[in-house]
Amino acid sequence: MLDTKFAVALIGAGGMGKRWAGVLSDFPGVVLKTIMDTDRERVALIAGKYHATAAVDIANAAADPDIDIAVISLPHKFLAPAALELLSVGKHVLLEKPGARSTAELELAIRLAKEKNLRLMVGFNHRFHTSHQVAKKLVSEGKIGEPQFMRMVYGFGGRPGYEKEWRHNIDIAGGGELIDQGVHLIDLARWFLGDFAEACGFNEKAFWKSDVEDNAFALLRTKDGKVASLHASWSEWKPTYRLELYGTAGYIRIEGLGKKYGGTEKVFVGRRTETYGAGPEEVIDCDPNADNSLRDEFGEFLAAVREKREPSPGAHDGLAALKIVEEIYSHEKEKTDK
Missing domain, CATH: 3.30.360.10 (Dihydrodipicolinate Reductase; domain 2)
Incomplete structure (x- = not known):
């Protein structure tokens, strides 16, 4: 956490990631601290635009003790593995839908979030x-x-x-x-x-x-x-x-x-x-x-983090849909x- 604001890492700077960057950059009570993407040129451009740190490896966000929340906007194959890496080091995670490729993948993240007493949300922004x-x-x-x-x-x-x-x-x-x-x-x-x-x-x-x-x-x-x-x-x-x-x-x-x-x-x-x-x-x-819709979705997630409760929709809604x-x-x- 930075001062009284939650520090956020955005994982993925593709089409949805760019939309998320715009929403998070001026969201009250948070600081968009890090944007990660494997495309060096793309992440440099978007991080520069929003005055965030550019990273090309998720380990950078995982290792940063200031980061409280990660918003993960990646292709489906990489959603659950990224969530597991960030949950394991104490970050709350908002996952873009569908949360994973399968229920088996998402169940691992749900189990870890429960063990760590962290908030996990699958982002059904609709x-x-x-x-x-x-x-x-x-x-x-x-x-x-x-x-x-x-x-x-x-x-x-x-x-x-x-x-x-x-x-x-x-x-x-x-x-x-x-x-x-x-x-x-x-x-x-x-x-x-x-x-x-x-x-x-x-x-x-x-x-x-x-x-x-x-x-x-x-x-x-x-x-x-x-x-x-x-x-x-x-x-x-x-x-x-x-x-x-x-x-x-x-x-x-x-x-x-x-x-x-x-x-x-x-x-x-x-x-x-x-x-x-x-x-x-x-x-x-x-x-x-x-x-x-992304703004209000993140508002619900942030409220759940602050109030130490499950967000709505929660990870189990993602599991039910999958x-x-x-x-x-x-x-x-x-x-x-x-």
Whole structure:
């Protein structure tokens, strides 16, 4: 700790790392002390921009006694090993989703965090988008009655050479679109409907020629019969985000996720009429700045560190989402093995 501020190390300066650097650099009560990345030129540029120390080895952050917190934004293969190295020397850790390639990898980090009495969070920042916060509040207030089912679509079309990026390497990524964007949808579905007892799906290589699926379709069901239908895609040529949540008394529909996903976030609320139709929709415009979700996510994590409690979402939410990912991959493997 530096004076009265928490010192933070950012591990990874790629696309998400750059966003995290901007959020952490002016977050109240913290100092972005170190930025680590194996690309010397890239880390020098971003560390210089935010007046942080540049490092090319995670050991630099691990060995620094001033560092209290590490935010890890690396390809999936390296998330859990980095967490283990930093937890082992007493750092609280916020892991980018999905937290690991498998439940086995993430369980090791969860166990170590518990042994060391440290906070560990898997960063499902989509919970903190304004539209989802608004929807969650509406549900908790009973505005749509008891939630019954969800439909969700999330996707974009990639970019030239996308099939050569690490997300298409099964050893590095652990899977394809299901474990990438799909895991956000799984987490949101759990958040709104509760734990799922059953999961099945189809993973298709529809367009990109690579090791992994570019389209993932999933059906999830709770013990009490609430169902979520999810589609995550890397061949959605017009970037799309849509969430529909139906309850016994009405519905909520979210369209857009800021930036390339329509540039806006809107929540539409409809209520069931006496004739079992829907009345006029209420439209709520939300702040479309996606980086605000990272800010609020880190705010929850920092509060958990200060209050010595588990963050929400916690590492076990990451584990639950990964269990569903593994169940869907297993379901697909069973089909292909027949």
